[in-house]
Amino acid sequence: AQRVTQPEKLLSVFKGAPVELKCNYSYSGSPELFWYVQYSRQRLQLLLRHISRESIKGFTADLNKGETSFHLKKPFAQEEDSAMYYCALNNYGQNFVFGPGTRLSVLP
């Protein structure tokens, strides 16, 4: 079955430190993965898509099919990065399967 896991419920880092939010998936096919972010009192929004190979707000994510991972990384965390982050898998072009989310807290 399609599944997305995010092992950390909460991740705290200091400002300027590197951050990595882990995401693993199980999927029988060619996966398409996304990261969504929800800032405090804002709606859930798309952060980046693996297919675009883009860097948004300094974040990048590389799809590793061998490890079935799509970890989100940023070399220097900022306080404004504090938010809830969800990894999501496109389920055969239909709905998305979301992970449980990781709350990132960037400390001053």
Place this chain on the structure above:
Amino acid sequence: GAGVSQSPSNKVTEKGKDVELRCDPISGHTALYWYRQSLGQGLEFLIYFQGNSAPDKSGLPSDRFSAERTGGSVSTLTIQRTQQEDSAVYLCASSPTTGTNYGYTFGSGTRLTVV
């Protein structure tokens, strides 16, 4: 409209009552989705609509839940005989198609509290 609009933003209801939640997707988006966001549970898929095709209802948790989409635009999620475990934030999203690559645009959600 410019974004996905949901109403009401907050709803408090008594156990056993029926509720209707409304979603107005982005104009021209053919795909519409409902998810439920519970504390510590992430996002749970409920149902999606694509154009005039029959909806995928595979995520609806019980027959107390139903949804319809009129004219390929506005959608209503109905919960009958609400229970306390139905308390959650109900999110609606739309996309230009169910095809890959696009991701969703989410509404701000309806926070449902069943007392």
